Amino acid sequence: MTKLPDIDAEYLKETLAHLLSIPSPSGYTDIAARWVTEELDRLGIETELTRRGAIRARIAGRASQPARGIIAHIDTLGAIVREVKENGRLALAPIGHWSSRFAEGARATIFSDAGSFRGTILPLKASGHVYADDIDTQPVSWKQVELRVDMPIYSREDAERAQLGIGDIVAIDPQPEFFDNGFIVSRHLDDKAGAAALLAAIKALKEADAEPPVDTIFLFSISEEVGVGASSLLTHDIASMVAVDNGAVAPGQGSKETGVTIAMGDMTGPFDFHLTRKLIGLCEEHDIRHQRDHFEHYRSDNASAVEGGADVRTALITFGLDASHGYERTHIDAPFSVARLIAAYALSSVTIKRDAEELGGLEGFPDQPTKAARGSKGRRAD
Structure with missing residues (x-):
C-alpha cells in the first residue's frame, strides 16, 4: 500500500480563511485567481491561466497518459444590480442559485466603476415598527429585497452621482468562524473549502516529492455557480476527472460533516x-472515513465538462455541508479527509490503461459485474 503524504491541517485552515x-x-x-496562481507558484507548481482566469496546474507523472484531472471552483454566489430604484436603493438579481431568504440582512460590498461601497x-x-405583522408575511423573492448603500443616497439621482449602476457586482460577506472543536461556519464554504483541500493536497504531494504514475492536472474553475465552470477548461489528455465540491447535509441525505462523501449520482445522472x-476502494485501503450520497437537486463542474463535449470519466467527492448555499457549516475533518483522498487518488495506479487512448477496440475495455450475489438467485416466473 502506498503511504500517503501528511496533510497539513493548519495550512488547510489558513488557506481556507484567506x-x-x-x-x-x-x-x-x-x-x-491571481492569489491561487501565486500560491501554486510558491508551492513550485507550473501553472497556466485561461483568458478569463481559470487555472491549470500540472504535476508530471512517470507517464503522461492517461492524465487525471482534479477540479474545484473558486467562484461563489453573489448578486448583480438589476435596477437603480427611485428611492436610491438597488434592486438585485442573484448570481448563482440561492434563496433571497439567506440574503436578507446580509452585509455586502458593491463593486462599481467609482470603487467599492458597503x-x-x-x-x-x-421595520416592524412601521409594517407590523407584514414583515412576517411578505413573500420570499429576489424582487422583495433591495440593497441599502451606506452613503447619503436617497434618490436615483444620488445613486447615479455616486456612479452606482446596473451591472455592479455585489459580494456577500462570508463572516467565517473557526471553532476549537473543529467546526467551521461561514458563507462560501462552497467551494472554498474544496479549493483549500485541493491546495493542501498539492502541498503535501510536493513536499513529499511524490511522483504520480501519470500526469495529474489540478484545475480551479471560476464559473461553476453559473453552470459553465469546466466547459472549456479541460485539456484533451485528461481521461478522468474528479470534482471536489460540497455535499448537502440534510434529512434523507447520506452526507456528513465529517469524512469524505462519495457522490454516486446527481441531477445529471450517475457518475x-x-x-x-475506485475512490471508495482508496478510502477503504487508506482508512479514510467516508460515506455515499446521491444529490437530486445538484450539479457540479462535471456536468459542464461533459456537456461541453469532454469524453471523460467523472466522479465527485465532497465535504459535508449543512445549509448549503446559505450560512454554511462543516467540520475540518471533512475537507481534511477530502485532501487525503485527493492525494491517494493522485498516487494510485492506473486501473484502466486503455483510457490512454481516446478511441480503441474492446481489448482492455472494462466490465461491470453481472453475476448474481450469493443468496440472491430467484426463479423466473413462467
Missing part, C-alpha cells in the same frame, strides 16, 4: 461506475 477573505462571486474572480440587503418591509468505486 480564500474566504477574497470576494469572488462568479464574474468577479480575478483577485481570487451596504446591507434588506427586505422591502424591513462513472469504475472511477467512483
Whole structure:
C-alpha cells in the first residue's frame, strides 16, 4: 500500500480563511485567481491561466497518459444590480442559485466603476415598527429585497452621482468562524473549502516529492455557480476527472460533516461506475472515513465538462455541508479527509490503461459485474 503524504491541517485552515477573505462571486474572480496562481507558484507548481482566469496546474507523472484531472471552483454566489430604484436603493438579481431568504440582512460590498461601497440587503418591509405583522408575511423573492448603500443616497439621482449602476457586482460577506472543536461556519464554504483541500493536497504531494504514475492536472474553475465552470477548461489528455465540491447535509441525505462523501449520482445522472468505486476502494485501503450520497437537486463542474463535449470519466467527492448555499457549516475533518483522498487518488495506479487512448477496440475495455450475489438467485416466473 502506498503511504500517503501528511496533510497539513493548519495550512488547510489558513488557506481556507484567506480564500474566504477574497470576494469572488462568479464574474468577479480575478483577485481570487491571481492569489491561487501565486500560491501554486510558491508551492513550485507550473501553472497556466485561461483568458478569463481559470487555472491549470500540472504535476508530471512517470507517464503522461492517461492524465487525471482534479477540479474545484473558486467562484461563489453573489448578486448583480438589476435596477437603480427611485428611492436610491438597488434592486438585485442573484448570481448563482440561492434563496433571497439567506440574503436578507446580509452585509455586502458593491463593486462599481467609482470603487467599492458597503451596504446591507434588506427586505422591502424591513421595520416592524412601521409594517407590523407584514414583515412576517411578505413573500420570499429576489424582487422583495433591495440593497441599502451606506452613503447619503436617497434618490436615483444620488445613486447615479455616486456612479452606482446596473451591472455592479455585489459580494456577500462570508463572516467565517473557526471553532476549537473543529467546526467551521461561514458563507462560501462552497467551494472554498474544496479549493483549500485541493491546495493542501498539492502541498503535501510536493513536499513529499511524490511522483504520480501519470500526469495529474489540478484545475480551479471560476464559473461553476453559473453552470459553465469546466466547459472549456479541460485539456484533451485528461481521461478522468474528479470534482471536489460540497455535499448537502440534510434529512434523507447520506452526507456528513465529517469524512469524505462519495457522490454516486446527481441531477445529471450517475457518475462513472469504475472511477467512483475506485475512490471508495482508496478510502477503504487508506482508512479514510467516508460515506455515499446521491444529490437530486445538484450539479457540479462535471456536468459542464461533459456537456461541453469532454469524453471523460467523472466522479465527485465532497465535504459535508449543512445549509448549503446559505450560512454554511462543516467540520475540518471533512475537507481534511477530502485532501487525503485527493492525494491517494493522485498516487494510485492506473486501473484502466486503455483510457490512454481516446478511441480503441474492446481489448482492455472494462466490465461491470453481472453475476448474481450469493443468496440472491430467484426463479423466473413462467
